[in-house]
Amino acid sequence: MGTTTSGTVLAARDISKRFGGVQALDSVTLEIQAGDVRCLAGENGCGKSTLIKILSGVEVPDAGEIEIGGTVRARMSPADALRAGIQVIYQDFSLFPNLTVAENIALTPLIAHRRKLIDPRDVRARAAAVVAELGVRLDVDATVEELTVADRQLTAICRALAEQARVLFMDEPTTALTQREVRALFRVVQTLRERGVATVFVSHKLDEVLEISQHVTVMRNGAVVASGRVEEFDRMSLARAMTGRDVRDQRDVPSLDGTARPVLSVEGLGLDGAFEDVTFDLRPGEILGITGLLGSGRSEIAEALFGVTPAQRGRVEVGGEQVDIRGIDDAVAAGIGYVPSDRLTEGLFLDQSIADNVVAGSLDLHRARSGLLDRARLARTIDTFFAALRIKAPSVAAPIRSLSGGNQQRVVLAKWLARGPRVLVLNSPTVGVDVGSKEEILDILRREAGRGTGVIVVSDDIPELVSVCHRVLVVRRGRIHQVVGGERVTEDSILGGLSA
Amino acid sequence: MNRWVNRLRGRNNEGVLALTILVVVTAMTLVNPDFFTVSTLFGILRNSLVETVFALGVLIVIISGGIDVSFPVIGIFAGYTTIVIAQGGGSDPGVLGALLVAVVIGSLLGLVNGGLIARFGLPTLIVTLGTQGVFRGVLLAYIGSKYIAELPASIAQLSTTDLFVVQQGPVAARLHVFVVPVVLLCLAVHWLLQRTMFGRGVYALGSDAESARRAGFPVARLQLAIYALVGLLAGIAGIAHVTLSRNANPYELAGTELDIIAAVVLGGASILGGRGSVLGTVLGVVLIAVIKNSLILMGVPGTWQRAAVGVLLVAGVSIQALGARRKAARRRAVELEEARA
Ligand SMILES: Nc1ncnc2c1ncn2[C@@H]1O[C@H](COP(=O)(O)OP(=O)(O)OP(=O)(O)O)[C@@H](O)[C@H]1O
Ligand SMILES: [Mg+2]
Numbered sequence: 001m002g003t004t005t006s007g008t009v010l011a012a013r014d015i016s017k018r019f020g021g022v023q024a025l026d027s028v029t030l031e032i033q034a035g036d037v038r039c040l041a042g043e044n045g046c047g048k049s050t051l052i053k054i055l056s057g058v059e060v061p062d063a064g065e066i067e068i069g070g071t072v073r074a075r076m077s078p079a080d081a082l083r084a085g086i087q088v089i090y091q092d093f094s095l096f097p098n099l100t101v102a103e104n105i106a107l108t109p110l111i112a113h114r115r116k117l118i119d120p121r122d123v124r125a126r127a128a129a130v131v132a133e134l135g136v137r138l139d140v141d142a143t144v145e146e147l148t149v150a151d152r153q154l155t156a157i158c159r160a161l162a163e164q165a166r167v168l169f170m171d172e173p174t175t176a177l178t179q180r181e182v183r184a185l186f187r188v189v190q191t192l193r194e195r196g197v198a199t200v201f202v203s204h205k206l207d208e209v210l211e212i213s214q215h216v217t218v219m220r221n222g223a224v225v226a227s228g229r230v231e232e233f234d235r236m237s238l239a240r241a242m243t244g245r246d247v248r249d250q251r252d253v254p255s256l257d258g259t260a261r262p263v264l265s266v267e268g269l270g271l272d273g274a275f276e277d278v279t280f281d282l283r284p285g286e287i288l289g290i291t292g293l294l295g296s297g298r299s300e301i302a303e304a305l306f307g308v309t310p311a312q313r314g315r316v317e318v319g320g321e322q323v324d325i326r327g328i329d330d331a332v333a334a335g336i337g338y339v340p341s342d343r344l345t346e347g348l349f350l351d352q353s354i355a356d357n358v359v360a361g362s363l364d365l366h367r368a369r370s371g372l373l374d375r376a377r378l379a380r381t382i383d384t385f386f387a388a389l390r391i392k393a394p395s396v397a398a399p400i401r402s403l404s405g406g407n408q409q410r411v412v413l414a415k416w417l418a419r420g421p422r423v424l425v426l427n428s429p430t431v432g433v434d435v436g437s438k439e440e441i442l443d444i445l446r447r448e449a450g451r452g453t454g455v456i457v458v459s460d461d462i463p464e465l466v467s468v469c470h471r472v473l474v475v476r477r478g479r480i481h482q483v484v485g486g487e488r489v490t491e492d493s494i495l496g497g498l499s500a
Numbered sequence: 501m502n503r504w505v506n507r508l509r510g511r512n513n514e515g516v517l518a519l520t521i522l523v524v525v526t527a528m529t530l531v532n533p534d535f536f537t538v539s540t541l542f543g544i545l546r547n548s549l550v551e552t553v554f555a556l557g558v559l560i561v562i563i564s565g566g567i568d569v570s571f572p573v574i575g576i577f578a579g580y581t582t583i584v585i586a587q588g589g590g591s592d593p594g595v596l597g598a599l600l601v602a603v604v605i606g607s608l609l610g611l612v613n614g615g616l617i618a619r620f621g622l623p624t625l626i627v628t629l630g631t632q633g634v635f636r637g638v639l640l641a642y643i644g645s646k647y648i649a650e651l652p653a654s655i656a657q658l659s660t661t662d663l664f665v666v667q668q669g670p671v672a673a674r675l676h677v678f679v680v681p682v683v684l685l686c687l688a689v690h691w692l693l694q695r696t697m698f699g700r701g702v703y704a705l706g707s708d709a710e711s712a713r714r715a716g717f718p719v720a721r722l723q724l725a726i727y728a729l730v731g732l733l734a735g736i737a738g739i740a741h742v743t744l745s746r747n748a749n750p751y752e753l754a755g756t757e758l759d760i761i762a763a764v765v766l767g768g769a770s771i772l773g774g775r776g777s778v779l780g781t782v783l784g785v786v787l788i789a790v791i792k793n794s795l796i797l798m799g800v801p802g803t804w805q806r807a808a809v810g811v812l813l814v815a816g817v818s819i820q821a822l823g824a825r826r827k828a829a830r831r832r833a834v835e836l837e838e839a840r841a
Contacts, residue, residue: 058714079716094714096707098774099700107700290778467666 009034010055010086010167015064017050018401021394023027024050027064027482030133032167034196038064039209039230042219042242044406045392048202049091051171053126056088059083064190075433079102082112083164089173091405097145099457101155102127104144109163135184149342150176150294157185168192168199171271174208175431176341178294184474186212186215191347196447204406204479206235218242229396243436249463251489253287253470254450263454264423266305268312274300275478282423282454284337287445289465290458292475299341301475302425302458304336307331319422339412341428348400348412355382357411374481385414390440406433413441417448425449425456432462443469462491513768513819517783521790528794535797539673540665549678549790550741551760552782556689557733558764559781564695564726565706565773566624567761569692569732570613571630572753577682578605581739583651583748584644592652602739609635610731614724623831639750648748659743678709678740685736690778702726706773758806763788770820
């Protein structure tokens with residue numbers, strides 16, 4: 001091990017924080033050593049992001065003290081934290097959509113250095129250097145608003161790496177990344193570790209957690225419930241510590257009526273530069289997985305089915321009738337529902353309540369005979385999904401913005417389930433969802449399928465696909481490379497198809 | 501090819517604006533050959549000088565995601581008060597002295613706006629609507645409500661100084677010397693916005709205020725500086741207005757905010773913040789001046805000219821909304837070479 005420095009670089013003692021009626025943090029104590037990679041694990045809404053925001057000066061704690069590099073700070077602004085060497089990759093990225101990638105990456109360190117003048121060439125060069133060091137592909141001249149979620153995440157990562165940090169917080173930094181990009185990030189974390197940088201890593205992907213970290217701190221309901229060296233944990237025990245119960249993740253697929261007519265048939269679907277020759281059938285009650293590396297075209301296929309970026313060639317039939325999907329309206333009219341992967345920009349009205357969001361997609365289905373909205377039925381729908389999806393919030397009136405990331409994801413799901421679609425397409429439905437809830441979401445999909453809905457799950461979470469899918473299509477370079485079905489749906493066979 | 505079209509169009513549709521101006525001018529010239537003369541051109545420029553200076557200030561607030569409707573009142577407050585002070589003092593303060601006084605008054609009034617906004621986090625429209633009324637009340641009640649026809653000698657002299665004169669038959673086309681400082685001011689604001697941390701902070705703030713705070717921008721100080729700067733520019737515009745009109749009238753300028761905000765928005769600045777440029781703003785001001793001038797030549801009554809500006813404002817906002825829809829996130833190109841997983 002090349003750890004050159006040791007000692008505590010950051011200590012948080014007895015931190016508490018309350019939001020209205022929610023005790024987000026309850027006397028949390030956390031110490032981080034130089035050269036340590038510490039994972040913060042816990043269910044959605046247990047307070048991980050809140051703790052990070054307090055340690056980076058974004059939120060002010062109600063009680064407790066923070067010590068950085070030996071200095072105790074009573075009040076700390078984000079600028080103070082940055083100058084003290086704290087860098088954060090925020091769960092919501094916190095980028096400037098109207099500025100270029102280069103500026104997003106390079107401005108923050110320049111502010112901390114109190115620079116007054118800006119030379120665009122200097123900014124560009126600094127940013128390009130960081131991108132090159134991470135070894136990813138990112139157009140530094142593009143404006144952030146025109147980037148995909150994955151590239152925005154890479155931008156946020158590069159920004160945090162632009163400056164030699166003392167402590168690096170990474171709040172779910174890998175949700176949108178490809179395998180290759182995750183590897184690149186882990187290599188950088190390893191280098192930083194050798195230089196004595198302390199890293200705090202938050203992720204719901206337990207394999208990543210076990211791979212990258214040395215120490216694990218588990219939180220539940222705003223308090224630390226377990227802490228120790230990573231060797232003391234495995235997937236099962238970590239999941240148990242987080243949820244307080246055993247979490248199963250074996251394969252459980254409901255039996256299928258093989259004779260039923262397909263609810264969806266796709267033939268020869270193609271879109272230039274994205275995918276070609278995509279043909280498959282989906283039976284009622286079937287759960288079909290589509291996987292592939294990011295950039296393989298798997299998301300584009302889903303988006304084409306929903307009319308976000310319509311296909312240029314091919315035939316789509318829903319319930320035996322051909323439909324011409326040229327836009328989202330066509331897809332919705334044909335009974336196709338879509339849960340996007342980027343819930344923040346595509347799925348939700350952040351400042352509206354949970355209630356409003358749940359029924360935002362199905363108001364037309366809640367009309368009384370008079371043509372007015374049927375309030376009572378709306379309320380029933382809202383309460384049903386709020387309870388069924390176990391959304392953690394004080395009430396259905398809470399605004400989406402105040403929910404933790406994983407709970408926002410459940411609201412997106414509720415919104416589409418409320419329409420009762422014939423075909424439900426989900427793009428990475430459990431990204432950012434904790435292990436316990438993941439199983440619950442998969443159960444919801446099984447239940448939905450049990451009612452005859454055709455379900456398509458686009459995901460790179462192989463264990464999840466193995467757990468729910470009847471069949472899995474492996475996409476490579478825009479074409480269906482392999483179809484894995486029945487007994488052959490195992491992690492190994494899918495991984496083999498991905499990289500063979 | 502596509503890249504070229506995009507470059508010509510410009511980040512804030514500057515190319516489209518320039519084209520629109522050309523089309524309007526060509527059409528007007530075809531209808532009325534007298535339209536395109538050097539003297540019309542110089543006239544339009546002269547009428548745009550004060551508006552351009554105001555517009556620079558408005559551009560800065562709009563980029564920062566706020567709005568200021570008090571600037572015309574700040575302008576006339578500063579311009580009129582400077583003349584009152586000069587008269588009271590007995591001696592001629594000179595052009596630079598007058599400018600300095602106007603700038604100080606403008607900045608102080610701007611600081612009042614900035615203070616209220618930064619300290620209490622109030623909505624910028626409400627704050628500036630309120631202070632606009634207060635400033636106007638103070639001006640008329642305590643400083644003066646009389647029309648002043650007699651300007652100090654130095655300013656009176658400046659008001660008739662031309663950069664150059666082009667003789668066209670019987671009429672002389674005059675280009676006022678103020679063109680020079682206004683051009684310099686445009687360059688300075690462009691530099692400030694593009695090349696300083698303050699300027700990038702203005703964009704960052706308008707892009708996402710919470711992200712700006714997390715990135716360590718001193719948001720409150722930034723807001724204070726932004727509104728003070730708007731006041732400063734309004735002060736300059738105010739004294740320039742008084743100079744060009746060769747009298748000081750405290751009832752003027754109030755009500756011109758619509759035209760100027762319309763020009764800035766037409767010039768590609770986003771009312772949602774985070775977007776806008778000096779070039780676009782100047783083109784927006786010129787476009788509105790050209791259209792107003794054309795309407796006058798066609799004999800359209802003044803009330804309809806205001807309606808036309810209103811239509812332009814709505815058009816500008818609609819164009820932005822359409823543009824935003826077109827700008828949906830790009831697809832991540834499928835990786836055609838083998839992914840090394
Ligand atoms: N600004 C806020 N206003 C009100 N409640 C909030 C606010 N921020 C967080 N909360 C609440 O505090 C609790 C902790 O949220 P936090 O975002 O820290 O969870 P998390 O552990 O990061 O979860 P996830 O894994 O889903 O990201 C949640 O119940 C959340 O609803
Ligand atoms: Mg979180």
